Amino acid sequence: MSDILNQVFTGLSLASILLLVSLGLAIIYGTMGVINLAHGEFVMLGAYTVWFLQKNFGLDLLPCLVVSFFAVAAAGWLIERLIVRHLYKRPLDTILATWGVSVILQQGIRLTAGAELRYVKMPGWLSNAVPVLGVEVSAYRIFIFVLTLLLLAATYLLFARTRYGFSLRAVTQNQEVSRCFGINAARVYSLTFAYGAGLAGVAGALIAPLKSVSPDMGTGAVIDAFMVVVMGGVASLMGTVASAAIIGQVSGLLAFVYNDTVAKALVFFGVVILIRFMPEGIFSVRVRRG
Amino acid sequence: MNSTRRNFLKASAALGAACSVGFPDIWIKNASLAHAAGGEVKVGILYSLTGTTAIIEKSLNQACLMAIEEINAAGGINGMQIKPVVEDPASDPATFAEKARKLVLGDKCVSLFGSYTSASRKAVLPVVEKYHNLYWYPTLYEGRECSQNVIYTGAVPNQQQQDFVPWLVKNFGKKFYLIGSNYIYPKEENNVCKILLKRLGGEVVGEEYVPLGHSEFSSVIQKIKDTQPNVIFSTVVGDSVVALHRQYKAAGLDPAKMPMASLTTSEEEIAAMGGEFAEGHFTSAPYFMSYDSPENQKFVAAFKKKYGPDKVTNFVSEPAYFQVYLFKQAVEKLGGKDITPPEIRKASWDQEFKAPQGVVKIDPKNSHTYLWPKIGEAQRNGQFKIIEQSKESIEPKPYWAYPGQVCTPEGLKQA
Numbered sequence: 001m002s003d004i005l006n007q008v009f010t011g012l013s014l015a016s017i018l019l020l021v022s023l024g025l026a027i028i029y030g031t032m033g034v035i036n037l038a039h040g041e042f043v044m045l046g047a048y049t050v051w052f053l054q055k056n057f058g059l060d061l062l063p064c065l066v067v068s069f070f071a072v073a074a075a076g077w078l079i080e081r082l083i084v085r086h087l088y089k090r091p092l093d094t095i096l097a098t099w100g101v102s103v104i105l106q107q108g109i110r111l112t113a114g115a116e117l118r119y120v121k122m123p124g125w126l127s128n129a130v131p132v133l134g135v136e137v138s139a140y141r142i143f144i145f146v147l148t149l150l151l152l153a154a155t156y157l158l159f160a161r162t163r164y165g166f167s168l169r170a171v172t173q174n175q176e177v178s179r180c181f182g183i184n185a186a187r188v189y190s191l192t193f194a195y196g197a198g199l200a201g202v203a204g205a206l207i208a209p210l211k212s213v214s215p216d217m218g219t220g221a222v223i224d225a226f227m228v229v230v231m232g233g234v235a236s237l238m239g240t241v242a243s244a245a246i247i248g249q250v251s252g253l254l255a256f257v258y259n260d261t262v263a264k265a266l267v268f269f270g271v272v273i274l275i276r277f278m279p280e281g282i283f284s285v286r287v288r289r290g
Numbered sequence: 291m292n293s294t295r296r297n298f299l300k301a302s303a304a305l306g307a308a309c310s311v312g313f314p315d316i317w318i319k320n321a322s323l324a325h326a327a328g329g330e331v332k333v334g335i336l337y338s339l340t341g342t343t344a345i346i347e348k349s350l351n352q353a354c355l356m357a358i359e360e361i362n363a364a365g366g367i368n369g370m371q372i373k374p375v376v377e378d379p380a381s382d383p384a385t386f387a388e389k390a391r392k393l394v395l396g397d398k399c400v401s402l403f404g405s406y407t408s409a410s411r412k413a414v415l416p417v418v419e420k421y422h423n424l425y426w427y428p429t430l431y432e433g434r435e436c437s438q439n440v441i442y443t444g445a446v447p448n449q450q451q452q453d454f455v456p457w458l459v460k461n462f463g464k465k466f467y468l469i470g471s472n473y474i475y476p477k478e479e480n481n482v483c484k485i486l487l488k489r490l491g492g493e494v495v496g497e498e499y500v501p502l503g504h505s506e507f508s509s510v511i512q513k514i515k516d517t518q519p520n521v522i523f524s525t526v527v528g529d530s531v532v533a534l535h536r537q538y539k540a541a542g543l544d545p546a547k548m549p550m551a552s553l554t555t556s557e558e559e560i561a562a563m564g565g566e567f568a569e570g571h572f573t574s575a576p577y578f579m580s581y582d583s584p585e586n587q588k589f590v591a592a593f594k595k596k597y598g599p600d601k602v603t604n605f606v607s608e609p610a611y612f613q614v615y616l617f618k619q620a621v622e623k624l625g626g627k628d629i630t631p632p633e634i635r636k637a638s639w640d641q642e643f644k645a646p647q648g649v650v651k652i653d654p655k656n657s658h659t660y661l662w663p664k665i666g667e668a669q670r671n672g673q674f675k676i677i678e679q680s681k682e683s684i685e686p687k688p689y690w691a692y693p694g695q696v697c698t699p700e701g702l703k704q705a
Binding site for chain 2: 003006007010013014017114115116117118119121122126127128129136138139140141209210211212213214216217220252255256259260261263264
């Protein structure tokens with residue numbers, strides 16, 4: 001029994017990290033159709049923000065999370081204004097442009113912050129394990145799980161209940177018509193891109209104390225994020241949640257039965273087969289696009 | 291296009307002419323052999339200053355240059371100054387080979403000091419073998435190599451493990467969980483570990499390899515909890531070391547009951563993960579920064595003075611430093627004779643030097659080095675406390691796990 005519980009908790013932890021990392025990408029890709037290859041570097045920037053704040057101001061992790069969100073959102077907003085904005089009509093070129101941005105960001109960090117691994121402090125009260133239903137679970141992993149749920153809820157409310165979310169859904173469906181109704185589409189897109197980047201920043205800040213902080217830490221993150229988003233169906237937040245949950249549990253199980261190398265290969269294989277037969281992902285939403 | 295081709299033809303014709311004029315003695319003896327001439331001894335320095343492994347390799351470059359500077363300041367070798375030619379192979383094996391060729395043929399260096407990864411060493415091998423040069427390699431590595439053109443000053447598996455594994459069994463127990471990054475070095479180290487364990491009546495309860503750069507260890511940790519080993523034997527490298535240590539502690543595991551025993555965790559990785567996550571785990575290596583010897587105090591002080599007070603020395607930069615002194619002694623021994631790489635190689639055999647880790651000696655049988663393995667326990671302050679050290683220097687056996695194969699001065703022999 002405790003074995004099964006252990007396995008479920010491992011899977012949930014993997015799933016929450018996957019969801020956390022892919023939430024921002026899902027929003028940018030799902031609503032704007034921009035394939036943002038610099039997403040991993042937004043995650044990396046979030047982690048470096050924490051490192052910078054802790055090193056210079058000795059801040060605890062919690063305030064750093066807030067700063068990371070706004071700092072990386074600002075970076076995202078700037079990148080949207082300067083580069084991505086001019087490429088909405090050329091979706092394939094955004095791939096190359098955002099990939100270029102990712103290389104610039106990565107090397108920029110290497111040059112300014114240095115190439116060595118960086119130390120980010122885990123809050124003392126979260127650095128041990130706590131018993132849950134008779135199983136020892138890492139307190140920090142529970143913390144990540146809870147925060148991911150909170151971010152998910154906030155994102156849902158933002159999209160479903162606010163005027164901005166209403167405008168965004170309108171723009172996503174038909175840009176020209178929504179413009180006719182007085183919605184500033186350009187502004188909506190800027191904000192969306194910034195919000196997605198900010199979420200990636202928080203993700204980076206949250207995983208930094210558990211993993212390691214280095215200039216190329218985003219490379220793995222962006223691959224995981226794309227896998228989740230593509231499998232979930234690009235336009236569906238619920239699809240992203242479901243897909244993160246499935247991939248997390250399955251890779252946890254495979255890694256336990258075989259090992260991490262095999263698990264990674266098999267999960268990719270599974271996703272490739274799946275999108276061969278379900279190109280829209282498991283949760284495709286039929287919407288009219290303008 | 292035409293003009294470029296014409297220029298190219300002209301250039302190659304000129305080159306051809308130069309070759310036939312420049313090497314008149316090509317038929318007489320092996321003309322590509324480098325000589326030292328003109329009151330200086332030229333050596334090539336081949337550590338990456340850019341690219342993925344640049345951080346660690348830069349510290350090797352610095353340690354090496356510091357040794358050269360010290361030797362020159364003290365009067366050089368028999369009155370000759372060592373002249374380093376520094377190249378940046380950019381963490382890329384193909385560039386390593388290209389730069390090595392340039393240093394050997396263009397600069398006529400009599401020895402090269404370089405490489406951190408095995409991949410880069412393997413790329414330089416054909417070059418130094420073809421042109422009969424000599425490569426000084428400072429890193430601990432997996433063994434199973436017997437080149438006549440390399441001097442190995444880092445540890446091979448038997449040196450790091452033959453005291454370490456019995457010590458672990460005695461102090462913690464017989465059940466080992468082996469975890470490593472998925473490439474050749476961890477697999478060779480684990481082969482040795484398994485043989486040692488079998489002799490001691492120990493047991494491997496799990497063996498696992500994670501992809502390079504892997505940072506999610508929850509499944510591995512769950513397996514560890516399930517199998518309850520006494521020791522986690524780790525040859526995980528790079529940023530994975532940091533993630534593994536952090537997640538180990540976060541999962542509630544206790545180093546006092548189930549420590550990680552590593553061959554690859556140094557002061558550098560501990561600085562990145564934070565001392566609170568490293569505390570209580572063990573590493574076996576011939577050198578730790580905290581080792582108390584007059585030579586080491588001098589080495590650490592000089593390094594900090596030259597490169598900054600926050601710099602750390604580690605078990606790779608120390609051999610990068612002392613191997614230059616072994617080279618110096620070998621050239622010194624040649625006296626007035628021709629200073630060529632094969633002569634330096636022969637003269638280096640049996641050379642002893644009082645290195646920061648203890649007196650090291652080059653083994654004439656296989657051109658590897660006798661070293662002084664130590665067991666260090668990581669402390670909260672990021673340094674190691676040295677718990678045990680071998681009573682005598684340990685013989686290098688690059689084919690320890692392969693009975694029947696012996697490395698000899700003439701190359702690998704099947705016994």
